[in-house]
Amino acid sequence: MTHKNIITSRDVHIYYGDFEAIKGVDIDFPEHEITALIGPSGCGKSTYLRTLDRMNDLVPGARTTGDIRLNGEDIYAANTDVVQLRKRVGMVFQQPNPFPFSIYDNVVYGLRLAGIRDRAMLDEACEQSLKQAAIWDEVKDQLHDSALGLSGGQQQRVVMARVLAVQPEVILLDEPTSALDPISSSQIEDTLLELREQYTIIIVTHNMQQASRISDRTAFFLQGNIIEVGPTKGIFMDPQHKETEDYISGRFG
Numbered sequence: 001m002t003h004k005n006i007i008t009s010r011d012v013h014i015y016y017g018d019f020e021a022i023k024g025v026d027i028d029f030p031e032h033e034i035t036a037l038i039g040p041s042g043c044g045k046s047t048y049l050r051t052l053d054r055m056n057d058l059v060p061g062a063r064t065t066g067d068i069r070l071n072g073e074d075i076y077a078a079n080t081d082v083v084q085l086r087k088r089v090g091m092v093f094q095q096p097n098p099f100p101f102s103i104y105d106n107v108v109y110g111l112r113l114a115g116i117r118d119r120a121m122l123d124e125a126c127e128q129s130l131k132q133a134a135i136w137d138e139v140k141d142q143l144h145d146s147a148l149g150l151s152g153g154q155q156q157r158v159v160m161a162r163v164l165a166v167q168p169e170v171i172l173l174d175e176p177t178s179a180l181d182p183i184s185s186s187q188i189e190d191t192l193l194e195l196r197e198q199y200t201i202i203i204v205t206h207n208m209q210q211a212s213r214i215s216d217r218t219a220f221f222l223q224g225n226i227i228e229v230g231p232t233k234g235i236f237m238d239p240q241h242k243e244t245e246d247y248i249s250g251r252f253g
């Protein structure tokens with residue numbers, strides 16, 4: 001089944017001062033699919049990912065040109081509400097970054113920021129989000145303990161619950177398992193596969209097996225350009241460019 005594109009990007013260039021880190025990228029992201037962004041260190045994957053929720057706005061000297069649309073709306077338009085955008089497009093980073101609060105307060109953080117005070121609503125959202133992030137059973141009896149007391153893998157799933165609680169449309173993940181052990185990584189991968197039913201997921205990963213296990217589509221970045229993008233099976237089994245083949249077969253990177 002072909003899904004409609006939820007994010008489109010055309011001729012995107014991203015600069016840090018005079019340095020052009022992304023050099024004219026065109027890529028679309030279909031709804032309810034997992035897209036993996038792969039490529040060697042420094043090729044611009046994280047830089048590109050961070051334009052999709054305008055996190056690069058926070059980097060001094062960073063500048064983006066081109067056209068990026070979320071459900072047809074230009075996210076760089078002058079009247080874009082960036083706080084609202086970051087609710088619609090949530091981000092999970094490499095290092096689990098729970099706030100130094102209880103598990104409960106972490107998960108409902110975005111809802112409280114949005115002014116929701118109704119305890120029953122917050123309780124329900126907390127339970128539902130932790131269930132979606134596949135960690136409810138592990139933490140349901142310690143919701144009021146500090147999230148910092150959890151393992152790295154559990155913290156990462158609490159962070160995912162925090163992102164899910166505000167009901168985003170798209171979830172961006174920047175190497176979300178690279179700081180985790182193999183079991184925790186595989187739990188996160190299983191969770192992402194479940195979440196794909198409801199969300200669109202874009203994940204930066206250095207792990208080729210991870211990209212091939214979980215993604216529907218893969219984009220190969222090299223030196224600020226996309227060399228190849230398409231169904232993951234095709235990219236891994238029958239790459240059309242020598243650079244892609246060299247990278248996925250471990251010849252560089």
Ligand SMILES: Nc1ncnc2c1ncn2[C@@H]1O[C@H](COP(=O)(O)OP(=O)(O)OP(=O)(O)O)[C@@H](O)[C@H]1O
Pocket residue numbers: 016019021039040041042043044045046047048059
């Ligand atoms: N804040 C910044 N200021 C200046 N240059 C930056 C900044 N962040 C990234 N860069 C440069 O932009 C280029 C792309 O970096 P980016 O982190 O996006 O690559 P990446 O593919 O995600 O790398 P990695 O896989 O190592 O995380 C690199 O040359 C990097 O040095």
